[in-house]
Amino acid sequence: MLGRLRQMLIKEFLHVIRDKRARFFLFAPPVIQTLVFGYAATLEIKHVPIAIVDYDNSQVSRDLVSRFQASRYFEVRRLSDRREIPELIDRNEATMALQINSGFARDLGKGETAHLQVVVDASNSNSALVGLGYVNQVAQGFAREYRLKTLARQAPALAGGLPEIVVERRPWYNPDMSSQWFFVPGVIGNLVLVIVVTLTAFAVVREREIGTLEQIMVTPIRRVEFILGKTIPFFLIGLLDTALISAAGTLWFHVPLNGSFLVLGAGTVFFILCMLGVGLFISTVSATQQQAMVTSFFFIMPAVIFSGFGSPISSMPEILQHLTYLNPLRYYEVVLRSVYLKGGGFGLLWPQMAAMAAIALVMLTVSVLRFQKSLE
Amino acid sequence: MNGQPQAVVVQDLVKRFGDFTAVDNISFEASRGEIFGFLGPNGAGKSTTIRILCGLLHPTSGKALVAGVDVAREPERVRQNIGYMSQKFSLYNDLKVIENLRFFAGMYGVNQADAAERIAWAIDMAGLTGREHLLTGTLAAGWKQRLALGCAVLHRPPIVFLDEPTSGVDPISRRLFWELIHRMADEGVTVFVTTHYMDEAEYCNRLVLIDRGRIVASGSPLELKLKSMEGELLLVECDQVGKALEALQEAPGVTDAAIFGHALHLVVPDAERAIPEVRNYLGERGITVSRIEQIRPTLEDVFVSLTSLKGRREKEQA
Structure with a gap:
């Protein structure tokens, strides 16, 4: 069991290391998006x-x-x-x-x-x-x-003696009301979503397309070994990217991390598990990389829009607000911003964690069940 | 082999995809240590059958036993006993030769000590000594093909399924490959191979001809040649081959006519009587015959006469 899983992992990492596109995908989007959201994206309107x-x-x-x-x-x-x-x-x-x-x-x-x-x-x-x-x-x-x-x-x-009302502003958690402080933690969620979902979906579908999946399926490998082999690398990559963007946020943009690393890490783990489930699911419904790309796109766009990353969920129509409860990114964005700016802990964030854990469990179970060692 | 003499037993096997019947009620058996050839044109159902035998597809009905195990019921037990090489020689092009071998050794659960020896054997067999650290994608097709075979048999399976293993490979590599297949068979391995190259069919111990999902003939290459053709075979070399074919298809006393290379093959009830008749018949139409003689049928003749290829060739000719 361990021998097989080890070989799967070695192979997956070799793919990532040798594939120019995958290498690009690992490091370019985090850097570009962090810069874009750190500098350009702002809700303030000036000049x-x-x-x-x-x-x-x-x-x-x-x-x-x-x-x-x-x-x-x-x-x-x-x-x-x-x-x-x-x-x-x-x-x-x-x-x-x-x-x-x-x-x-x-x-x-x-x-x-x-x-x-x-x-x-x-x-x-x-x-x-x-x-x-x-x-x-x-x-x-x-x-x-x-x-x-x-x-x-x-x-x-x-x-x-004329009566007057003066509003004294006390902006909590973000005293300068900086857009950077709002966007940089949020962008972690977007990036982990895009990277983990697409890499996972593509990793399986590519093998289906080049025919190696068929070759692997005739070996005595167990379903769980294959799926772990396919997901562990992207789990680690998701964590790495989170660390990368957090470091950029703290060192470059000086966004304070008021909460604990542990809470941030726990939320990230639950969220990545959700995204692995989504990626695997997409891979079970796509025969080609092109299909996987289109399907991923259909997931990614609404997931980001209905997450509260940019526009607040409370201003969406009520029916859509209900739908956002199915969106794991919605919970992760709350965790990210809360841990970063408000210093939120488990006591406060457990409902979000629990929701993500539940979604992860459902998505992973469905995908694993759908993934059969056959071509039908 | 569970005391079973037969490596592969197929009974009344049917596979449908929607309305399309890919495999239409076929039955056959392959014995241990046999090179079993599965012949047919593209789309005849060869790959579908092999995928059912490897547990990759579920049969619609009927039964398939591999190494005595029902594939549909216990695919995992079958997988310990088989090697499979798909049409595309599915290797990882972005991995090195040695990395592909290590990966598949791992997948088949070959133990550490044995793995080193088997990998060395596979490298030698594929002629890749000194090229272990090349990226697989940079290898020529013949090498890739032998490497794929090596990867598929690292766990010493008693039964090996090869799906069109020689497509897209040069003639010398094909010859080398068939030598490897014969060596494996000599060691008692059952080799189940699909092909549409007729010359390769001659290398098999036993053949099954399949067309549109049905078995049209089976037996040893010699048996097939003798039994499957009614009548005798004439080779005709002449000018204006196309015109000659057209004329001969309507000629009395000619059962069948087909283009064969630069010449024509005719099927006639009695060769000796037909030779002068054909010569005259063509002469009357202004066609000069340079050579006409009775020949022994090749498998290609058998194949053409038994399958839909015949109709297709005539169409192409027209």
Whole structure:
């Protein structure tokens, strides 16, 4: 038994070492994805290009414009004619345009409501929403001060005792609200998913395609020996990749690992077991590497989207929210971010661990049962 | 062998894939130490039968015993006793010669002491001495084929199944390979081999001809040649072979006509009477006969006359 398993493992590692594609697959995606998510992927929206047409051209309106110019959220471009706006937006040189009509200062001075018009390119609805929020913030801040100033001039006695609410921000676990801190731990889950599922599926299907699987099946090898031989290497590779990305996250991006390695390791083991089960399952339903690739893709895309890696599960439609409970990545992302940023331990994360263990058990059992030592 | 004299026993074996019947109720037996040839055109059901015998496919009905064990019921017990070489000589191209051998020795559970000796034997047998550390993918087809055979028999199986072992291999390598097969048979190994090369069929002790899933003839090569052809065989060399074939197919007194290399083979009821008649018949149509004589049928003639190949050749000719 051990002799056979040992030979299987030697062979699998030789394949990985000698196969250029597999070698590339082991190290390139972790590096590239960590860099991409570490640097480029960010939920923050900064430097929104905004065009401003000021037809009022008063002291007050200039004051308002300068507030936009001072904000780090906007890149202001002054226009003299609003007819320039459509072309600017079409060419993506501005995503927003603010128009201050003449009479703005006069209306405010009379104590009336003054109107600002904002045009926004809402083809990206998310950044449009965020941009509008920023504009609102600047405008409201300006209005508040204007009101206070007016009040101070006209009724100084009242101005001092005006009630105010100030929101004091206390962002826990990620005081700078850094996107990197959010994404780098999360990307571990994505990568382990992609690497373990595809490598496992391909390792079996490739042998089916070149005919060696048939050769192995006529030997007295036992099903469990074959499956262990096929999964142990990718189990270890999954762990290695996790270690690699964790090291990059800590040493390069300075994401703190507040929880324990042990909890992170336990979660990773359960998750990798799930992915081995998925990979084996794909290999039992695919006859060629091409089929395996397409099938993997059908699994990987929804698994990542419905994991909470990028967009929060709580904002998905309710029925989809229920479906995410079947997705092992959903639990692993919780474990990753909790261990990294919140310092979560077993006491907190056991439901996620248990869910992953259950999914792993089901997937592995189904795949092992489906895997027969025959060609039918 | 469990006291069983027969290495392979097949009874009323049927294998269907959906509506398609790949193996249609065949029965045969192969004895110990015999080279058993399984002949037929592509798609005749040869590989399907061999895969059933190796426990890779389940028979739809009927029975297959290998080394006295029912393959469908106890495939694992059969696997200890067989070596199998599939059509593609399935080796790992990205592993070295020695690594392939070590891997298969491990798979067959050959014990450490024995493994070293068997691997050395296989390297010698395949003529790969000094090439142990080459990547298998870089070897020429003949070497790969012998290495695949070596890998398949590391555990000294009493029965070996070879599925089209010589396809895509040069003639010298084919000859060498058949010498290896004969050596194994001399040592008491039963060799079950499929082929569509007729010259190779002559090397077998016993043949079964299969076409479209059915057995069309069986026996020793000589028996087949004598029994399976009704009538006698004429070789005709002439100009305008195509025209001659067309004419002869409709000629009275000619049972069958087929192209054979650059000449024609005719099946006639009585060779002596037919020779002058054929010469005249072709002469009347402006075809000059350079040679005409009675010959002993080769297996290829038997094969053509018994299988669908005949119809196919005529079509190709047309």
